[in-house]
Amino acid sequence: MEYRLEHLNSGPDGAHILASWIGILFSISINVDSMPSDSKFDTPSQRMCRLVQRLQSSGISDDEYDIVSQDLFNDIVLAGGDLIRRIITTHRTSLVSPRLADHLFLPIPLFRMVDSSSSPPSSCSQNQAGSGSLQYTPCANKYFPEEIKHAHPGADNLPFTIPPALPAYHIGQVTVLETLVHDPLVDHVACRVLVDGEEMFCKAERGGVAFGDSVVGRDLRTMLELRAALADLARVGTQQHPPPVPLRVPGLRGVLHHPREGHVVGFLRDWVPGASLNSYEMADLPVELREAWDRKVAGTLAELHQLGVYWGAAENESVIIDLRGEPWVVDFGAKVNLGLKREEDDREEGDWLDYDFIYHYLQTREVVVSYVSEDDSDQSCSENDMLAGDEEGGGNGDGGES
Incomplete structure (x- = not known):
C-alpha cells in the first residue's frame, strides 16, 4: 500500500x-x-x-x-x-x-x-x-494549503488511452448498493452499484488511476486492451478466429471521473450475481463439475492470450461462478505494474504459473486443456454478451476483492 x-x-x-x-x-x-x-x-x-x-x-x-x-x-x-x-x-x-x-x-x-x-x-x-x-487537533497550522485536491499529483497523465466512444460518468451518477472490499486497509473501493436503473460493478480510488501501483488503473487498462482486441476481431470477422470457448469476461461499461477535478477515478463494468471460486468447498462438488470449471477457465485464459491480453491476477477469488454455474474471469492486471514492460512470453507464462493454484484448488486429477465448444449456443465473445463477475466471494453478488 x-x-x-x-x-x-x-x-x-x-x-x-x-x-x-x-x-x-x-x-x-x-x-x-x-x-x-x-x-x-x-x-x-x-x-x-x-x-x-x-x-x-x-x-x-x-x-x-x-x-x-x-x-x-x-x-x-x-x-x-x-x-x-x-x-x-x-x-x-x-x-x-x-x-x-x-x-x-x-x-x-x-x-x-x-x-x-x-x-x-x-x-x-x-x-x-x-x-x-x-x-x-481542532485546526491545522498556518502552513495548511489554501486548496485541497483529491487528485494525486500527475493523475491526469494516464499511461493508456480511453476511447471517446466509451461512456463517461461522474461519481454523482452512481448509487452504492453494496460494498465488496472486505479489507478496510486498501486504497480503493469496489461496490455493486446502480447506474441509470441498471446494476453494475464499480471499482474506484480517490486520487486517480494513472499510477503503477493503482489496482484500479491496472484493471481498467487491461479491460480497455480486451475491449480493443474484441473490436479488432469483430472488424476482421469472427469466422477467421472462431472462439473454442465462450469468453466469459465482464464487459467494460464506462469510466468514472471526478465531477470537479476531472481526473479518472475508476470504471464501471457489467455485474452478474454469483460467488467466487474460493467460497466453494471442492470436496463437496462432483469431479466432473470441477473438471468442467477447469476446462472453461483455462480455455478463457488461452483465448485471452490469443487476443494479446493477460490476466495478471489468476487466483481463486478472481473466478466467479454465476447463478447458472458458469465460471467468469475477473480482476485483471493485479500483479503487473502499469509502468512495467515485460516480454509477452513472460506474461503468458506467469498467467499459467498462477493458474496452477486454481487448478490444484479444483482438485482435478489431471490438467484438462481441451478447449471444446460449449453446448450453450447463445454465448459468444461479442461485447454485448460479456456479462460479469467480480473479485470478492459473496453469497449474493458477483464476488469481490481483497
Missing part, C-alpha cells in the same frame, strides 16, 4: 504535511520554536520539519527525494500509523451510504505532531520512545 505526499509546506517555525495512505487523506501540522544547527539534537517534530524542508529544496535529486520522502513517511507511521489505521477501519466498517463520494472521499483528520506522551491515549497514537506521536 503506497503512500503519497500530496502537499508540503514549511517555514522557520513549522511545517505542514498533506499525505495519503490506505485510501485516506490526512493533515499533519508541525510546530517548532526553532531548529538546532545540528540535526542530531532534533526532537521528533524538528526532524520531521527538517525532512519537509529538504524535500522542498530546489536542488534535491530524484533519488534523494525518494530516500527522504521514505524517511518522512517512516516517521509518520512510527508516530501515528496505528491511529491512522484505526480511523480508516472505523470509517470503512461503519459507513452505510448510497453516495459513492462518501466511500471515496473520507473526512480529512487533522493531526499535530507532539514530542511527548503527555496527551491522553484516546486522543493520540501509541507513543514510542524518540518517535513523537500524532494527536488530533
